Amino acid sequence: NRILKHLTACLNPKKGPALLEPEDRVIIIGTSSQPYNCEKAKDFNAFKDFFSKILMMPLPDYPSRQMLWTHLIEKAGVERPNPDEIQTLSRISENYSNGSIASVVSRALTARRLERLARKPFSINELIVPLAKEEP
Numbered sequence: 001n002r003i004l005k006h007l008t009a010c011l012n013p014k015k016g017p018a019l020l021e022p023e024d025r026v027i028i029i030g031t032s033s034q035p036y037n038c039e040k041a042k043d044f045n046a047f048k049d050f051f052s053k054i055l056m057m058p059l060p061d062y063p064s065r066q067m068l069w070t071h072l073i074e075k076a077g078v079e080r081p082n083p084d085e086i087q088t089l090s091r092i093s094e095n096y097s098n099g100s101i102a103s104v105v106s107r108a109l110t111a112r113r114l115e116r117l118a119r120k121p122f123s124i125n126e127l128i129v130p131l132a133k134e135e136p
Contacts, residue, residue: 003030007050033097060098065090068101076109078122085124092128095136104130 007028010019020026030051038044048054060068069089073081093101107130109122 059095060101062090062094065093065096065101068098069093069105072102072105073109073122076105077114078109078117081122081124089124089127089131093131096131096134097136100134100136104134 012018028051030047036044038047066086069086070081093104096104104127108127113122113126
């Protein structure tokens with residue numbers, strides 16, 4: 001509700017000219033992992049009416065999670081992981097978003113850990129603890 005007041009004040013101020021004119025090409029993107037968690041039902045309806053388009057971004061499915069895990073681990077600097085272990089990760093990471101999975105990889109594969117790869121090879125098990133700490 002507090003954000004909606006500021007946005008509508010920019011578009012339709014009570015005094016003076018509007019900060020944004022209809023011919024201004026501005027896009028306002030609102031994102032939420034819990035859009036249904038408004039304090040009041042009228043707040044949800046007000047937000048729904050404010051945005052002209054609403055896009056639902058579904059969680060990644062199993063094949064997408066497999067590709068995502070493989071890509072992120074390789075991008076971090078680890079050689080291609082075992083496909084069986086990627087399948088396991090993909091199964092246990094159901095209901096996690098792309099951002100959560102990326103966060104897990106970045107927390108597990110720090111610069112210090114990448115320096116130690118030659119002495120201690122990377123194991124997929126190192127991703128389990130950060131994944132458990134992440135909220136789905």
